[in-house]
Amino acid sequence: MPDIRLPIRTERLVLRRFEASDLDAYHAYHSLPETARFLPGEVKSYTQSMESVGKYANFVFEKEGDWICLAIEAADSPGLLGEVVLKWLPGYGQAEIGWSLAPEARGKGIAAEAARALLNLGFGELRFHRIDAKLDALNLASAALCERLGMRLESTKVERWHYKGRWATEVVYAILAEEWKSRQPD
Template sequence: MGFFPDFPIVTPRLILRPFTRGDVDAVFDYRGRRDVAFYLFDGPLSRDEVATAVQQRVVQIGWNEPEDKIVLGAELRETGTLIGELSLIWRSEEARQAEVGWIFHPEYQGRGYATEAAGAMFDLAFRDASIHRIFARCDARNGSSWRLMERLGMRREAHFREHAIFKGGWDEEFIYAVLRREWRDGV
């Protein structure tokens, strides 16, 4: 199942679009921060690491096979400012499952942008890609992320306690999910 959606995706306040090489400075502005990297697998990224990551994201705009990613920048419609990114990873062809993720600049958190952007990604996955189930995961301490999942109508399916070593300590992780029929019913 190949899936290559049309971009951009326009919401009331945002434009979700593929990355370009010109996004390096904007991405470095949030991915270079220690507070942003705290819950991510990697640490704060250098500008060169961001440039490499952006170069990879430029082509992550569709799916040919499981584990392929769609990674989009979230840009404010009003100003054109890139404020974050979202990923949609195709995890299973047979079970029609995808994983969603997001990273937003702290200066733009708490304004509903992540909820708006993630909702658009859910619409893309469920309506256009015929995904059956979307799941997301986060560090149990990351209240901003799991509260966003709950605002999106996702339910907590798992709480893994001390299941892995993460940045030198035991990790606790929440898994949330929503089914296509639940999303449609909830809209």
């Protein structure tokens, strides 16, 4: 895999490595039940947030199981708005994308813009063949985002996960490299 050139700049955003100064903003939204609702773990303690920011700041992306987690900030206003993640899955050319935003950044197209940039990286420089997103079926906002990105609903696995004291249905959205590239302007 090639070196990943950071930061990644879009029209409105900068995607970069996490920094120690992101800790308080990261904890502010990851300590909220509404943020944790569709994430695997519970709300994060300050110590857990510190551990996450440390891991995200020092990621390596060299082999299956590695992941990129980039801080999202507005190009014209520094400050953490959320994160976007790309995980290298087992199996040739496979990856998974995900995102999480602070409440004040939601509903403004920020996740879509950040996810597009990460899909461009995944299918461009990193040459993945297929990228998917695995969601709780109740996460309607992320499902709508997957559809806006051109991802197709591939499967619904009823009561696939047991987390937070209940069974959850998993939906999987995916897109192939050639599908993504055919949707991009020349």
